[in-house]
Amino acid sequence: MASKGETCPYDLGNLELSSSSYTECNMPSSLASRSDLKDGLPSGAGLVQDSRIYRASFSKRHGDVLSKEVADLLYWRDVPKTGLVFTGLVVGLACLFQLSAISVLSNLGLSIMAFTLPVRLLYKTMTVVHLSDGEHPFQSYLDEDSTLTDEDTVRVVEKIVLLIATLITELKRLFFVDSIVDSVKFIVLLYLLTYVGVQTNGLTLVISGVICAFSLPLAYRLQRERIDNIIKAVKLLVTRVTEIVEIVVSLVKPPPAPAPAPSPAPTPKLKLKAK
Secondary structure (H helix, E strand, O other), X not given: OOOOOOOOHHHHOOXXXXXXXXXXXXOOHHHHOOOOEEOOEEOXXXXXXXXXXHHHHHHHHHHHHHHHHHHHHHOOOOHHHHHHHHHHHHHHHHHOOXXXXXXXXXXXXXXXXXXXXXHHHHHXXXXXXXXXXXXXXXXHHHOOOOOOOHHHHHHHHHHHHHHHHHHHHHHHHHHOOXXXXXXXXXXXXXXXHHHHHHHOOHHHHHHHHHHHHHHHHHHXXXXXXXXXXXXXXXXXXXXXXXXXXXXXXXXXXXXXXXXXXXXXXXXXXXXXXXX
16 A cells, blocks of 8 residues: 555656555545556556546645635634734735835735744754754645646636636626616716725725625624524515515506507409400
8 A cells, every 4th residue: 555655656657656556545536446447557548537637636625625724714713823814914904004015015024034034043053952853843834735736727717817808898898888777887886986985995995805704704603593584684675675666667667559450461353354
């Protein structure tokens, strides 16, 4: 069986491993029973196809892990970690009110280096005087795999291109009045945003969004039943208002004009033969 430190040949094609270790490495179970495996090893085009399937499976698992980490942050499942991230975001954004973005990033980098460099020098000194085994204090962070596979890169680029294309198409439809109702709604939204711009700025809205992102999910988890009842009541109210508006519109709207009566078909003229 392949050991934990042994490289799985499914990615690298490391054929020095035995066939048993190959089939027992961490690969999708649907691939272990492939008919094109010879002595546990894929041959020819099967290796390329199986490698793509394995990479896609790894990318999906990586995305699921990332989503779970974001959910854990927003729901405060790890209070110290979430508190550190939340405080750092709010303090960093608040500093932008007084300092430029370059100054904030530079000071943040200096603050991190002011902690990591002395710790690294301390461990190095302890290694020199034989008080430590020479282990790097931040080795766990250095060993984390932060690279993107080809599938991850293609997926991210596709999402960005699709988002930009959708945004451009929607703006063209609104600005060039493809639908009068939607364009009027867009004008009202822009007019309301002018008042928002007078009262506040974009940075304040970003800070408010961060605070809401970290507080609303927690509030919903603590008061789920009460919030669900409020949402149901609001939905019911919106449905009733919509029905009333539809009834009023149907009453005010003039009835459709009657269809014109079909013209009678011309009668054929009979020709009389002269005697």
